[in-house]
Amino acid sequence: MEFCLSEEQKLLQDSVGGYLASVSTVEKIRETATGDEAMSKEIFDGLTELGVNSVLIPEEHGGMGMSLLDAALIQEMIGRHAAPVPYLANAGMAVVGLNEAGTAEQKEVLFPKIATGEARIGIAMSERTGAREDAKVTLEGGTLNGRSLFALDTGSATDFIVCDNEGGLHLVKADAAGLEITAMGTIDNTRSVGELKFSGTPAQPLSSENEKGLAASKMLAAGRVLAAADTLGAAQMMIEKAVAYSLERKQFNRIIGSYQAVKHMCAEMAAGLDPCHSLLWYAAYAADAIPEEAELASMHAKSHISEIGTMCARKSTEVHGGIGFTEVLGLHFWFKRIGFNRQLLGGPTSIRAEAAKLQFG
Amino acid sequence: MDLKLSKEYEDFRQEVRDFCEKSKDQMPGPREIGASDPKRQAWQKLLIEHGYTARTIPKEYGGYGAEPDVLKSRIISEAFTETKTLGGLSNQGISMFVPTLLELGTEEQKKRWIKPTLEGTHVWCQGYSEPNSGSDLASLQTKAHVEDGMFVINGQKIWTSGAHESDMMFCLVRTEPDAPKHKGISYLFFETDNPGIDRRLLPNMTGAASFNEVFFTDAKVPMDQIVGERGDGWNVCNATLKHERGMLGDPNAAGTRLKTIIDMMHEETLDGQRLIDNPVYRDRLVQLQAEATAMQYHGLRLLTASIKKENPGLSRLIVKLQGCELNHQIASFAVDLLGELGVLYGQTPLVRNNGTWQFSYMYDLGLIIGGGTAQIQKNIISEHGLGMPREPKVGQPKPAIPA
Incomplete structure (x- = not known):
């Protein structure tokens, strides 16, 4: 019995975190968020060099064959530094989907490209967590029709994995004929989402295994764990920023961090978020080691960490006072990232409804 | 990361489970659980012999004498819970006074007091809090002066759990009135039927009474009934805090309560x-489940x-706040589920589960306040x-406004 991170995992987190601390500065985030590029190529290339894209790729395909927990620890660091790069969809969900349902050839072609950053896979499966605007994608005679909203990483993707209305998975080239990509502007400019419109778009099915939607469910569960990890990292950073600011800012001749009203807000954030590390570790570990608990665990992690993350985002901003509400400090990048993650792949209320259905019918 | 138990511990779990199953006939019934009941004391002896209570207390003082092993302690407590087996005696003598003596008592004190305390011959209560000294405990004012070679105590304690059922008390009193607040306290112990001591039950909002007010009027205590030196009582009472002695709460307690609630929601x-x-109740249930899961694994992280003998820092500090709050919310949810049925209390028609949830809702609020408020x-x-x-x-002078 040992419920803690291994020395290797701590090292991995330190090296990714250390790198991101040096490059994903507020200036860099601001530059990407207000610029025309969908991601920071510099940070993406740097992370690729560290090998983070290949942690979930099996060793026989040249990857590291590591666990979802390792990917989650990386994602936590990406969230911590609000790094404007794709990871969750590309190195996470897409690799899980290909591992589960990809053909030998698809894996052979795509895994090396994902590892080197040459291919970046976006994911279109928002409708699986509840369709808005009656959006849906249908498969007719080997081609896709319809539309999918809130597709992930539309600004930087070279390919997409698209989930149809029956849970079937399909590979689509970003430049495929009959595919129209429209960017959707969200609160969070550190990641890109968009609408995909399909009209007779040629698609390559992932193998028949996915007909029951099992592979799609696994991708979704992995995506939720990673989104929770991103929020965990971002919320942890917001607590640290709040504490640091409270120890500098003076009012009535005292640092505001000496007032109990402020201390108690910080304590509430820390007390709420600290057990979230354990919840995340459990959910990520379950994906590989306790498959019968993995789906429910991913739902608990995503919904609970979203709730606590939102609480931290709000309280940290309040500790900062008026300047936290402005764009001056860049605190809003973390606030918005947490707000975006909260709704991504199912908001807390709708995930809890799913979790209840899973358990009680 | 590995949630499985090694063979040594799996075997140990089986051994404890077997004991629980085999020994059921020797277990005291509901009316025999008082510490002074002979059946209860025989059961306590049996548990000590097997190392299922007083596990790490040295043999020479009446314990089992095992090396501390938090995982084994956890396995014992889980196996006893799941087989509904009555565990070892628990009172503040066993959880607080014995570890304090082991740490700072004289050899004579250890020999004289530890064994009868473990066996239930002596039952202890703790005299710390006072009406004006709760969160700021070190400001306590109950005094003892020396007269004819005895300590003479005057003052009042409050929130003294179990004082009415205890024959002994360990107590913090101010013996050095001129010393600074933390340096003037001594850690004394004495019989509760001392003529100068008056114990009065203080019923709480649940209608039950578990703690007392204790009044001291010239209560005389021999000078050698002190642990540590005069004036060193603050250090003595804090000495046991740095040792854990397997005293982590059951991290699955919230999950167990939720399972009971889920059964109730089906009925x-x-x-x-x-x-x-009902979708609204389902939402609240799953919210609490997620939180209970987080605290359960948080418990495994602390374990x-x-x-590994690592200091978990902040992770340990949050447990009391979060754990008590979660339990209170679970009880609150259960009462809401029952609606008007949830306000039924005591022996009355239609009352569910003897009014347990309403009791918990109130009692858990007491726990949020007691033992260091939220x-x-x-x-x-x-x-x-x-x-x-x-x-x-x-009241300190205002710092000058910088020019």
Whole structure:
């Protein structure tokens, strides 16, 4: 019995975190968020060099064959530094989907490209967590029709994995004929989402295994764990920023961090978020080691960490006072990232409804 | 990361389970659980012999004498819970006084008091809090002066759990009135039927009474019934805090309560609809489940840190605040599920589960306040976990406004 991170995992987190601390500065985030590029190529290339894209790729395909927990620890660091790069969809969900349902050839072609950053896979499966605007994608005679909203990483993707209305998975080239990509502007400019419109778009099915939607469910569960990890990292950073600011800012001749009203807000954030590390570790570990608990665990992690993350985002901003509400400090990048993650792949209320259905019918 | 138990521990779990199953006939019944009941004391002896209580207390003082092993302690407590087996005696003598003596008592004191305390011959209560000294315990004012070679105690304690059922008390009193607040306290112990001691039960809002007010009027205590030196009582009472001795709470307690609630939601109906099918109640249930899961694994993280002898820092400081709050919310949810049925209390028609949920709702609020209020916990978390400063004391001269 040992419920803690291994020395290797701590090292991995330190090296990714250390790198991101040096490059994903507020200036860099601001530059990407207000610029025309969908991601920071510099940070993406740097992370690729560290090998983070290949942690979930099996060793026989040249990857590291590591666990979802390792990917989650990386994602936590990406969230911590609000790094404007794709990871969750590309190195996470897409690799899980290909591992589960990809053909030998698809894996052979795509895994090396994902590892080197040459291919970046976006994911279109928002409708699986509840369709808005009656959006849906249908498969007719080997081609896709319809539309999918809130597709992930539309600004930087070279390919997409698209989930149809029956849970079937399909590979689509970003430049495929009959595919129209429209960017959707969200609160969070550190990641890109968009609408995909399909009209007779040629698609390559992932193998028949996915007909029951099992592979799609696994991708979704992995995506939720990673989104929770991103929020965990971002919320942890917001607590640290709040504490640091409270120890500098003076009012009535005292640092505001000496007032109990402020201390108690910080304590509430820390007390709420600290057990979230354990919840995340459990959910990520379950994906590989306790498959019968993995789906429910991913739902608990995503919904609970979203709730606590939102609480931290709000309280940290309040500790900062008026300047936290402005764009001056860049605190809003973390606030918005947490707000975006909260709704991504199912908001807390709708995930809890799913979790209840899973358990009680 | 590995949630499986090794063979040694799996075997140990089986051994404990077997004991629980085999020994059921020797277990005291509900009316035989008082510490002075002979059947209870025989059961206690049996548990000590097997190392299922007083496990790490040295043999020479009446314990089992095992090396501390938090995982084994956890396995014992889980196996006893799941087989509904009565565990070892628990009172503040066993949880607080014995570890204090082991740490700082004289050899004579250890020989004289530990064994009868473990066996239930002596039952102890703890005299710490006073009406004006709760969160700020070190400001306590109950005094003892020396007269004819005896300590003579005057003053009042409050929140003294179990004083009415205890024959002994360990107590913090001010013996050095001229010393600074933390240096003037001594740790004394004495019989509760001492003629100068008056114990009065203090019923709480649940209608039950578990703690007392204790009044001292010239209560005389021999000078050698002190642990540590005169004036060193504050250090003595804090000495045991740095040792854990397997005293982590059951991290699955919230999950167990939720399972009971889920059963209830399958049975109870509202307008003919089962509560488990009501989407609003489902939402609240799953919210609490997620939180209970987080605290359950948080408990495993702390257990692992304890096994590896690592300091978990902030992670330990949050447990009282979060754990008590979660339990209170679970009880509150259960009462809401029952609606008007949830306010039924005592022996009355239609009451569910003897009014347990309403009792818990009130009792758990007491736990949020007792043992360091939620607000004190937040001070501890922010100061010791996040490195934020203490609030300056009022009444100090105002710093000059910088020019």
